[in-house]
Amino acid sequence: MFVTSKFGKVNAEMGRRLFEIRTVALVSQKQFISSQKDVNVEEFFKFYSENSFHDDRYKPLSEPDYERFFSKRSLLREPAVTRQITSLSYKVGKEMISLAEGMPNEQVFPFTRLTLDTKSSSIKLEGKELAAALQYIPSQGLPALITELKAFQNESHRPPELPRDILVTNGGQHGIYQCVDLLVDVGDPVITTEYAYTGIHTALKPYKPEIIGISEDKDGMIPETLDSVLGERLRRGLKMPKMMYIIPTGSNPTGTVITEERRRQIYELACRYDFLIVEDDPYIFLNYTERQTPSFLSLDTCGRVLRLDSFSKVVSSGLRGAWITAPSPLLYRLQLHMQAELLHSCTLAQAILLHLVSCRKSLASHLLGAREFYSRRRDALHTALAPLASTIPFHKPDAGLFFWLRVPGVDDVYNMVFHTALQRGLMLIPGHAFLPYNAPCQYLRLTFSKIKYEDMDSAVRTLSSIIKDEQQRTLEKPKRLATEG
Numbered sequence: 001m002f003v004t005s006k007f008g009k010v011n012a013e014m015g016r017r018l019f020e021i022r023t024v025a026l027v028s029q030k031q032f033i034s035s036q037k038d039v040n041v042e043e044f045f046k047f048y049s050e051n052s053f054h055d056d057r058y059k060p061l062s063e064p065d066y067e068r069f070f071s072k073r074s075l076l077r078e079p080a081v082t083r084q085i086t087s088l089s090y091k092v093g094k095e096m097i098s099l100a101e102g103m104p105n106e107q108v109f110p111f112t113r114l115t116l117d118t119k120s121s122s123i124k125l126e127g128k129e130l131a132a133a134l135q136y137i138p139s140q141g142l143p144a145l146i147t148e149l150k151a152f153q154n155e156s157h158r159p160p161e162l163p164r165d166i167l168v169t170n171g172g173q174h175g176i177y178q179c180v181d182l183l184v185d186v187g188d189p190v191i192t193t194e195y196a197y198t199g200i201h202t203a204l205k206p207y208k209p210e211i212i213g214i215s216e217d218k219d220g221m222i223p224e225t226l227d228s229v230l231g232e233r234l235r236r237g238l239k240m241p242k243m244m245y246i247i248p249t250g251s252n253p254t255g256t257v258i259t260e261e262r263r264r265q266i267y268e269l270a271c272r273y274d275f276l277i278v279e280d281d282p283y284i285f286l287n288y289t290e291r292q293t294p295s296f297l298s299l300d301t302c303g304r305v306l307r308l309d310s311f312s313k314v315v316s317s318g319l320r321g322a323w324i325t326a327p328s329p330l331l332y333r334l335q336l337h338m339q340a341e342l343l344h345s346c347t348l349a350q351a352i353l354l355h356l357v358s359c360r361k362s363l364a365s366h367l368l369g370a371r372e373f374y375s376r377r378r379d380a381l382h383t384a385l386a387p388l389a390s391t392i393p394f395h396k397p398d399a400g401l402f403f404w405l406r407v408p409g410v411d412d413v414y415n416m417v418f419h420t421a422l423q424r425g426l427m428l429i430p431g432h433a434f435l436p437y438n439a440p441c442q443y444l445r446l447t448f449s450k451i452k453y454e455d456m457d458s459a460v461r462t463l464s465s466i467i468k469d470e471q472q473r474t475l476e477k478p479k480r481l482a483t484e485g
């Protein structure tokens with residue numbers, strides 16, 4: 001459950017009146033997409049298990065406990081008085097005369113109406129609603145959107161009752177960057193999967209971290225490996241990681257969905273070895289199985305999960321609509337970072353997001369359509385790849401947008417991708433993109449989100465011939481003798 005944080009408390013106490021006015025204004029048109037599909041909304045947004053379980057060995061973290069996780073930089077952040085005033089202005093009544101705010105007057109803005117047509121309806125912003133959507137807002141996000149997202153997270157994940165809060169970010173990548181800034185100091189160890197989304201590596205790189213890459217199989221990260229690696233570090237007195245970054249659904253690049261049992265095991269290891277989990281889940285709505293897998297947030301009895309949600313893959317990537325759900329003491333510090341970095345994420349995008357989230361039925365209907373759209377493409381590429389299946393090991397992904405292929409008989413796919421494939425008109429991503437260091441790599445990631453159906457067969461034929469040529473070249477390459485230096 002969400003309990004207001006330090007700054008959230010101020011919001012609650014002081015801002016009710018103005019919040020209410022704006023909430024009404026900004027959710028007045030809930031019909032962004034007419035319901036084309038009949039969806040059981042509650043089932044569709046169910047990312048929790050009925051079998052809640054609390055391991056009594058582990059206590060919830062208290063506010064002072066979080067101090068040990070904060071980076072030195074984050075601990076130095078302080079609130080900006082002007083930002084506090086902006087938050088206040090959203091909370092006090094209209095009768096308050098203000099000589100304080102540095103806000104521009106909306107009357108000088110050139111816009112009078114914004115109509116955003118969807119495939120079957122439209123979002124209209126005008127008058128006060130448009131003015132509010134074009135104005136500065138508190139760093140945490142548009143108050144009405146924060147309220148709506150809290151309700152959405154509560155319904156969808158049913159997180160155990162702890163003080164949690166939400167920060168609207170400028171895309172999921174921004175959330176990743178924020179979490180890294182919050183938790184990582186130079187040289188810190190950080191847990192990821194062996195191959196991980198490029199964006200975590202680019203965010204971490206300047207911190208020269210020690211990446212502890214844990215191997216995966218078709219069910220995602222292997223908890224036994226994680227346990228043994230961390231146990232060994234503990235025995236050897238090595239610095240222990242404070243943060244794990246993990247993509248539970250349709251991992252980028254490997255396409256895996258971590259099973260419920262493994263999620264519980266990994267969560268238990270977080271409690272046992274005392275680290276926080278950054279759960280990056282932008283593919284949660286693109287799970288093609290009938291399995292409902294509880295999120296890490298839904299299992300978070302101790303306040304160890306920072307959950308990142310993003311609408312980039314299913315609503316619009318350019319809108320940058322995303323949010324972090326985290327224990328309040330962590331969220332408070334993230335919000336200080338936001339003050340320094342952006343003031344706040346784009347208000348207009350948040351006003352649009354609010355329309356989308358407040359109508360759950362239309363949203364579920366749209367998301368179901370998106371899932372079916374990608375599922376058909378996944379199946380089509382899988383069929384096209386069938387001729388390769390006897391020689392190249394890969395799984396049909398259960399979620400997300402990617403096939404992950406190992407190319408046997410080729411030590412390193414780099415040249416194949418950047419020379420042969422490009423020359424023959426095929427663009428590929430080599431597995432190197434998902435490693436934190438330079439090393440030979442046998443993997444390729446294939447994305448099925450945008451390729452035309454009619455191009456799939458020819459793409460696979462080209463891929464197959466490139467692979468055969470590369471395998472032949474590798475066979476013909478003179479082998480070094482053991483006696484050579």
Ligand SMILES: Cc1ncc(COP(=O)(O)O)c(C=O)c1O
Nearest residue numbers: 171172173197247252280310312
């Ligand atoms: C796992 C993962 N996290 C985050 C992102 C970034 O998404 P956003 O557009 O929300 O910043 C991506 C984009 O590919 C991704 O695959």
